[in-house]
Amino acid sequence: MHTNWPEGSISEDQSTNDVQKIITIISELRSFKNELNVSPGSFTEISTKLLDETTLNFINENEVILKKLGRINKFYKDDLNKPAASMVISGEIFKVYFDGDVDLKLIKTNLLKRQEKYQKELDGISKRLSNKGFIDRAPKDIVDQEKTNYNNLDNDIKKISLTIESL
Numbered sequence: 001m002h003t004n005w006p007e008g009s010i011s012e013d014q015s016t017n018d019v020q021k022i023i024t025i026i027s028e029l030r031s032f033k034n035e036l037n038v039s040p041g042s043f044t045e046i047s048t049k050l051l052d053e054t055t056l057n058f059i060n061e062n063e064v065i066l067k068k069l070g071r072i073n074k075f076y077k078d079d080l081n082k083p084a085a086s087m088v089i090s091g092e093i094f095k096v097y098f099d100g101d102v103d104l105k106l107i108k109t110n111l112l113k114r115q116e117k118y119q120k121e122l123d124g125i126s127k128r129l130s131n132k133g134f135i136d137r138a139p140k141d142i143v144d145q146e147k148t149n150y151n152n153l154d155n156d157i158k159k160i161s162l163t164i165e166s167l
Contacts (some may be wrong), residue, residue: 005068007121010137012026018058018062018065019088021058022062022066022069023087024070024089024090025066025070025098025152026066028069028087029044029072029087029089029096032087032096033129034083036071036085036107036110036111036163037106037107037110038098039139040071041065042071042099043071043072043073043096044070044071044073044096044099044100044128045074045075045076045080045089045095045096045097045099045133046072046074046075046076046094046095046096047077047078047079047080047084047095048075048076048077048094048096049074049076049077049078049079049095050092050093050094050095051092051093051094052066052124055092059075063075063123067130079095080097082097083104084095084096084097084166085163085166086163086166087163088159088162090144093162095166105153108164111160111164112164112165113162114160115157115160118153118156118157118160120155121149121153122153125146125149125153126148126150128146129143129146129147129150145160
């Protein structure tokens with residue numbers, strides 16, 4: 001109780017990286033469900049057809065924990081013959097299949113509305129950033145924030161487009 005807190009740096013090994021990768025996959029899957037207004041308790045099935053060999057091996061080695069934490073029924077090596085949504089995690093494309101009670105048409109409609117809203121915001125930011133007067137008069141941190149907002153919205157629109165195309 002009276003000893004000093006240990007000093008030094010934490011050494012990261014492969015198991016640390018593996019745990020971080022598991023956290024990333026599960027977090028992205030949960031966020032994806034949330035974005036689509038799918039119940040967090042619903043189970044999914046995932047196609048690993050488009051993954052590279054390294055990621056595929058990682059999933060095979062950690063299949064039990066990923067299934068448990070991600071509420072995944074099964075991983076498939078091939079695509080299933082039913083509607084899916086594509087999700088990008090660390091540059092890899094996962095095809096996610098939802099339970100039959102999930103209304104994919106409603107999800108697609110909501111995504112199209114969100115994409116339209118984001119596009120309007122993106123157009124407004126683009127207009128401000130192309131205005132020389134705004135760039136000259138606005139504080140640098142405000143201009144930088146607008147550029148960051150532009151990039152974030154642009155990335156969100158691309159993700160939504162990918163998901164819409166896959167539905």
